[in-house]
Amino acid sequence: MVTTVAISPELARELKLLKMEEGFASIEEVIEKMLVEYKKRRFLEASEKFRERMKEKGLKLEDLTK
């Protein structure tokens, strides 16, 4: 099943260009890849903050898991 998403013509052009440049089979594949990359970045940012906070608090991993 598919659905329609309204985006500006300019963004649609950019997505098509990216699809061709990167060799994706479809716009859907482009968007999926972008979502995965976005989520990876969000996770890595969360991880960085977590490590910083542990360092600030002088805690080890075992202090959180016991």
Add this chain to the structure above:
Amino acid sequence: MNLVVDTNILFSTLYDPASDAGKLILFALERRVNLFAPESVKLELEHNLLKKLAYAEAEARETIAALPVKWVESGAYAEAMDVAKGQLAHEADVPVLACALVLGYDTVSGDKHLLSIKPKIARVWRLEQLIREIQR
């Protein structure tokens, strides 16, 4: 592959994304595996972030949202809690096993209590063993 994870795995992945736990999360972000965890794990994560690491509530929410885990409400695995209690002495692990039993999924853990579960009850993977299996 569908897997139930415990709190230790999630803290380990946040601590070191290059570790095996981190690899598992990256596989989930790439939709190569689906991760599930009981609500109790989410509450434990939240409690530790707020109380031990002094996160603001919004920061804790963002951190938990960054984990590619589907949270399973306690009502969904309540029926298996007694069976799980009979298998585990360590109370914090009981919802993890109950969740796995109800969903019919394997569990991945570094916890000695969960790893001691008999295979005929539930399959519990060691992290390194699971990563090797996924990468095969």
